[in-house]
Amino acid sequence: MEISPTTSNAKVSNHIPDDLVNSILYKLPIKSLKHFECVCKSWSHLIIDSYFMTVYRNYLLSKDHSFYDDTSILLHSTKKVKYDLYSLSGERFENKVKLDWPKVPLHPSVRGVKIKHSIHDISKDNVPPSRVGDFSFEILRPISINGTLCLEYPEIPDINDHTKLILWNPTTKEFKVIYLHKSNHLSDVWAHHYQFGYDHVKNDYKMI
Amino acid sequence: MAQEASSSTSSKTISLKTGDGEIFEIEASAAKQMKTVQRLIDDLGDDITIPLHNVFSKELPKIIEYYKKDITGEITKDFEAEFVKDLNDDEVKVLFLAANYLDANKLFEFLSQNIADRLESKSVEYVRKYFGVENDFTPEEESKLREERAWSFRGIKEDE
Numbered sequence: 430m431e432i433s434p435t436t437s438n439a440k441v442s443n444h445i446p447d448d449l450v451n452s453i454l455y456k457l458p459i460k461s462l463k464h465f466e467c468v469c470k471s472w473s474h475l476i477i478d479s480y481f482m483t484v485y486r487n488y489l490l491s492k493d494h495s496f497y498d499d500t501s502i503l504l505h506s507t508k509k510v511k512y513d514l515y516s517l518s519g520e521r522f523e524n525k526v527k528l529d530w531p532k533v534p535l536h537p538s539v540r541g542v543k544i545k546h547s548i549h550d551i552s553k554d555n556v557p558p559s560r561v562g563d564f565s566f567e568i569l570r571p572i573s574i575n576g577t578l579c580l581e582y583p584e585i586p587d588i589n590d591h592t593k594l595i596l597w598n599p600t601t602k603e604f605k606v607i608y609l610h611k612s613n614h615l616s617d618v619w620a621h622h623y624q625f626g627y628d629h630v631k632n633d634y635k636m637i
Numbered sequence: 638m639a640q641e642a643s644s645s646t647s648s649k650t651i652s653l654k655t656g657d658g659e660i661f662e663i664e665a666s667a668a669k670q671m672k673t674v675q676r677l678i679d680d681l682g683d684d685i686t687i688p689l690h691n692v693f694s695k696e697l698p699k700i701i702e703y704y705k706k707d708i709t710g711e712i713t714k715d716f717e718a719e720f721v722k723d724l725n726d727d728e729v730k731v732l733f734l735a736a737n738y739l740d741a742n743k744l745f746e747f748l749s750q751n752i753a754d755r756l757e758s759k760s761v762e763y764v765r766k767y768f769g770v771e772n773d774f775t776p777e778e779e780s781k782l783r784e785e786r787a788w789s790f791r792g793i794k795e796d797e
Contacts, residue, residue, distance in 0.1 A: 443730055444769045449737055452745070456753035467761045467782050470773050 447471075451481070455488045459600055531597055531604040651678060652686040659694040660686060667704040672740035691738045696731055703744050712743075721751050726767065729755065 445453075454462060454476070462485070466473040475481055580595045597604040649665040653674065665683065668674045677687045689697070703720060706712050721729060729752055736745040756764055765772055774782065 443727070443734065445730065445734065445767075449733075449749075450768060452749045453752050453756070456750045458757060461753075461757045463786055465756075465761065465764055467774070467779060467786060468764050468768075468772070469770050472770070473782070 528599045655694045656690045
């Protein structure tokens with residue numbers, strides 16, 4: 430007669446092993462995912478890992494449910510002094526949420542440094558943030574890639590004649606400022622020649 | 638050992654024995670959906686009772702119920718909602734681990750989504766307990782992280 434093992438459910442571990450944790454994390458909405466970065470160090474490292482995020486994004490994009498039913502309209506309000514951006518969602522776009530501007534240091538470039546077509550990470554600069562909402566902007570097409578917007582600020586004064594663009598994800602609040610060197614002989618038409626896109630092969634955003 | 642009355646695969650049943658010694662029957666076509674079971678059948682033959690050491694009598698019937706529905710092609714959102722309705726978070730966890738052990742992909746994907754849905758608005762402390770994870774942040778590191786992520790803390794339920 431076979432002796433039943435005395436192992437009950439309690440003894441057999443109900444611990445979810447690491448490799449299975451991912452399959453759950455991939456299915457969380459971005460807000461929860463970012464929130465759970467606080468769970469422990471390994472989770473925090475995992476969630477910002479670019480491979481993890483690539484798989485996460487693919488999951489998100491391949492879902493065939495209401496994520497895409499939830500398209501929003503971006504409303505650009507141009508009051509005299511301030512500029513606001515709103516997201517309208519819901520069946521009749523009745524949910525209006527004002528997007529909080531990122532605290533972006535927008536400053537005239539450091540004198541003598543000409544940054545030509547490169548991304549300048551100024552998060553380390555100790556520059557007080559300008560009020561981004563004080564400047565007029567254009568949203569470059571395509572409007573949103575994976576939730577990231579690209580905003581162009583033609584009016585911000587710049588001693589090195591750089592155009593400022595901000596890549597901004599209103600959901601995760603992440604942003605990156607790009608300074609692009611205006612080419613002199615294209616100065617009349619440059620504003621329309623930037624395209625913003627996403628490169629699947631290199632898994633990165635591209636500005637052309 | 639008695640032969641099955643019908644010789645066609647589709648109506649043949651397989652006997653599964655749980656880690657706590659109970660035996661359950663499942664149709665061969667449903668067993669096919671659980672790759673671990675199918676591998677055991679391939680190795681041991683389908684006339685033998687297949688031992689499943691890591692699955693127990695509490696969860697196996699539920700899993701069988703899911704795949705019974707699956708082979709008739711009838712798994713709907715409503716069925717899935719009903720399926721997990723009365724389960725608490727720990728019971729779902731047990732089923733999820735069993736689905737993984739059995740290599741039952743459809744159930745596994747469904748349950749992982751269900752767990753994600755359940756955890757969505759839970760607190761960080763709850764998630765740590767649920768996954769049995771230790772907080773290895775220093776208090777300073779943690780408060781810094783929480784401050785940076787303050788926007789993601791809106792709408793979180795307090796620990797239940």
